[in-house]
Amino acid sequence: MEIKECRSTMDLTREVELTQVRYDEESRTKNRIVREVPLTILVNGTELATMLCTPDKLEYLAVGFLLSEGLIKKEAEIKGITLNEKGWYIRVEIADDDLLEEGMASKRVIGTGCAGGISFYRAVDAKDCLPLKSGVLISREKVFSMMKEFLGMSGLYRDTHGVHSAALCSSEKIEIFTEDIGRHNAIDKIIGECFLKGISTEDRIILTTGRISSEILIKVAKQRIPIIVARSVPTDMAVGLAERLNVTLIGSVRGSRMNIYTHDWRVKVETIPKKR
Amino acid sequence: MEIKECRSTMDLTREVELTQVRYDEESRTKNRIVREVPLTILVNGTELATMLCTPDKLEYLAVGFLLSEGLIKKEAEIKGITLNEKGWYIRVEIADDDLLEEGMASKRVIGTGCAGGISFYRAVDAKDCLPLKSGVLISREKVFSMMKEFLGMSGLYRDTHGVHSAALCSSEKIEIFTEDIGRHNAIDKIIGECFLKGISTEDRIILTTGRISSEILIKVAKQRIPIIVARSVPTDMAVGLAERLNVTLIGSVRGSRMNIYTHDWRVKVETIPKKR
Numbered sequence: 001m002e003i004k005e006c007r008s009t010m011d012l013t014r015e016v017e018l019t020q021v022r023y024d025e026e027s028r029t030k031n032r033i034v035r036e037v038p039l040t041i042l043v044n045g046t047e048l049a050t051m052l053c054t055p056d057k058l059e060y061l062a063v064g065f066l067l068s069e070g071l072i073k074k075e076a077e078i079k080g081i082t083l084n085e086k087g088w089y090i091r092v093e094i095a096d097d098d099l100l101e102e103g104m105a106s107k108r109v110i111g112t113g114c115a116g117g118i119s120f121y122r123a124v125d126a127k128d129c130l131p132l133k134s135g136v137l138i139s140r141e142k143v144f145s146m147m148k149e150f151l152g153m154s155g156l157y158r159d160t161h162g163v164h165s166a167a168l169c170s171s172e173k174i175e176i177f178t179e180d181i182g183r184h185n186a187i188d189k190i191i192g193e194c195f196l197k198g199i200s201t202e203d204r205i206i207l208t209t210g211r212i213s214s215e216i217l218i219k220v221a222k223q224r225i226p227i228i229v230a231r232s233v234p235t236d237m238a239v240g241l242a243e244r245l246n247v248t249l250i251g252s253v254r255g256s257r258m259n260i261y262t263h264d265w266r267v268k269v270e271t272i273p274k275k276r
Numbered sequence: 277m278e279i280k281e282c283r284s285t286m287d288l289t290r291e292v293e294l295t296q297v298r299y300d301e302e303s304r305t306k307n308r309i310v311r312e313v314p315l316t317i318l319v320n321g322t323e324l325a326t327m328l329c330t331p332d333k334l335e336y337l338a339v340g341f342l343l344s345e346g347l348i349k350k351e352a353e354i355k356g357i358t359l360n361e362k363g364w365y366i367r368v369e370i371a372d373d374d375l376l377e378e379g380m381a382s383k384r385v386i387g388t389g390c391a392g393g394i395s396f397y398r399a400v401d402a403k404d405c406l407p408l409k410s411g412v413l414i415s416r417e418k419v420f421s422m423m424k425e426f427l428g429m430s431g432l433y434r435d436t437h438g439v440h441s442a443a444l445c446s447s448e449k450i451e452i453f454t455e456d457i458g459r460h461n462a463i464d465k466i467i468g469e470c471f472l473k474g475i476s477t478e479d480r481i482i483l484t485t486g487r488i489s490s491e492i493l494i495k496v497a498k499q500r501i502p503i504i505v506a507r508s509v510p511t512d513m514a515v516g517l518a519e520r521l522n523v524t525l526i527g528s529v530r531g532s533r534m535n536i537y538t539h540d541w542r543v544k545v546e547t548i549p550k551k552r
Contacts, residue, residue, distance in 0.1 A: 016537065021534050021535075021536065022532070022533050031535065033512050033515065034509070036489055122326075160509060161508070161509050162509045162510075181487070181489060181511055213328060215328060237312040237313070238312070239292055256297075256298070257298050257299070259294050259297075259307065260295040
C-alpha cells in the first residue's frame with residue numbers, strides 16, 4: 001500500500017515571537033520552534049493510544065508504535081491507514097487476528113530478577129526478543145563518518161534544536177532518516193517505514209542522537225538489528241540487555257572517539273570488504 | 277508520614293568495562309553509567325504502571341506520578357508507601373475514594389481543535405489545569421545565577437552524562453533538587469516530595485535541563501507553578517499552553533542569555549526586593 005509522507009520543514013516548525021535577553025539587552029524577536037501534535041491511534045475503530053510527536057511520517061510512526069508495543073504482530077496484514085490531520089487521528093485497519101490479546105502488551109514479567117538489569121519487564125518483550133545471531137561487521141571509520149553525516153542531516157534540529165534523529169544504515173550508508181521530538185518516536189518511524197515498504201531490518205545498523213535506555217535497546221533488538229550507535233550514553237539496563245541479546249552497543253560517539261559497550265567484535269579497524 | 281530517601285551516587289551508577297576507541301587507539305577501560313530500574317506502582321494492591329527510572333527518591337516519584345497522571349486526587353490521604361527494592365515494586369496505600377474512576381486519566385478530549393497547539397488532549401488535564409493568577413516575579417540575574425548553580429549540582433550527570441535534573445526554587449534560591457534518566461520523572465519526584473512533605477508549589481519556579489513539551493508544561497501548571505526555566509527549547513504546543521495558562525516559559529538559558537517565550541512581565545531587570 002502507498003503511504004503519503006508529509007515531509008517539509010515548514011509544516012514541522014512554527015514561528016513564535018519572544019523576548020530575547022542577551023546580557024543587559026532585551027529585544028522582541030522571532031524564532032522557529034518545533035511543532036508537537038497529539039496523535040491518537042485507532043486500530044479497527046478502537047482507540048489504543050495518544051502520543052505526542054512531530055507531525056512527520058505519521059503513518060510510519062503509528063505502525064512502528066503498534067509493532068514495538070506488540071499491539072500488532074509482525075505478520076500483520078495492514079489493510080489501510082487513514083490520517084486525519086485536522087483532528088490528529090490515524091485509523092489503522094488490520095486483519096482481526098493481528099491484534100494481540102488485550103493486556104498482553106503491558107503485562108509485567110514477575111519474579112525474573114530485574115534488579116540485575118538484564119531482565120524484561122514486559123511479557124511481550126521477553127517473548128519477542130531473542131539473542132541475535134547476525135555476523136555483520138562495521139569498520140571504525142564507517143561508524144565515525146556515518147555519525148558525522150547523520151548529525152548534519154537534520155535541518156529541523158538546526159532550525160529548532162528541539163528534535164532527536166534516528167537512521168537505519170547498511171554497513172556502507174544511511175538509508176532511512178527520521179526526526180521527532182521523542183527519541184522513541186524517531187525509531188518507531190523507521191520500524192514502521194521498513195514494515196510498510198517490506199524493507200528487512202536484519203543485519204542493519206541504527207544511529208540515534210538519543211540516550212540508550214532499555215526501551216530503545218529492546219525496540220531495536222526486536223527488529224533483529226545487531227548494531228546500535230548513539231551519540232549519547234546508555235543506561236546499565238541497556239548495556240545488560242545488549243550483552244545478553246548479542247547486540248553491539250556503541251555510545252558517546254564524538255568525532256573520532258567512541259565507547260563500545262558490548263560485543264566489540266563487530267567493529268573492525270580496517271574497512272569491511274563489500275559483498276559481491 | 278516519614279519517607280526514606282535513598283540518595284547516594286554509588287547506588288545510582290554502575291561501573292562497566294568497555295572498549296574505548298580514541299582515533300587509532302583502542303583500549304579496555306572502565307566507565308560509570310547511570311542505573312535504570314523498572315519500578316512497578318501498585319495502589320491499594322492494584323498494579324497501575326511500570327516506569328523506568330533512576331533508583332532515587334522512588335517514593336516521591338511514585339506519588340508524583342500518581343498525582344500528575346490524575347490517578348490520585350490532590351486531597352488524597354496517603355496511608356502508607358512500601359518500597360521493595362529487590363523486585364522494584366512500590367505499594368501505595370490510599371483512602372479508597374482518592375482514586376479517580378478508571379479510564380479518566382487516559383480519556384482524550386475530542387473535538388477541541390488540538391491542531392492549534394493550545395488544547396488539552398486528556399480530559400484529566402482540561403479539568404485540573406486552569407490559568408494561573410500568580411503575580412510572583414524573578415530578576416534576570418536570579419534566573420542566570422540559579423541556572424548556573426543548578427547545572428553544577430548534578431554529580432550524577434558529571435559522572436555519567438546520562439540524567440536530567442530538575443529543581444524547585446523560590447525567587448531567591450533552589451529548594452529541592454532531583455535527577456532521573458527521564459525528564460518527566462525528575463519533575464514528578466519534586467511533585468511527590470512537595471505533596472508528602474506538605475510543601476506548597478504555588479508561586480515557585482521550576483528549573484529543568486530537559487526540553488519543554490506539552491506534557492512537562494501541563495505537569496508544572498497543574499501544580500500552580502507560574503515560572504518554568506529550561507536549559508533547552510520548548511515545542512509550539514508547550515508555548516501555546518503556557519500563553520493560555522499564564523505561565524512564564526523561559527528556555528535556552530545559556531550563560532547570560534535566555535529566551536522568554538511567554539508572559540515576560542514576570543522577569544524583571546532589577547533585583548526583586550525580598551518580602552518581609
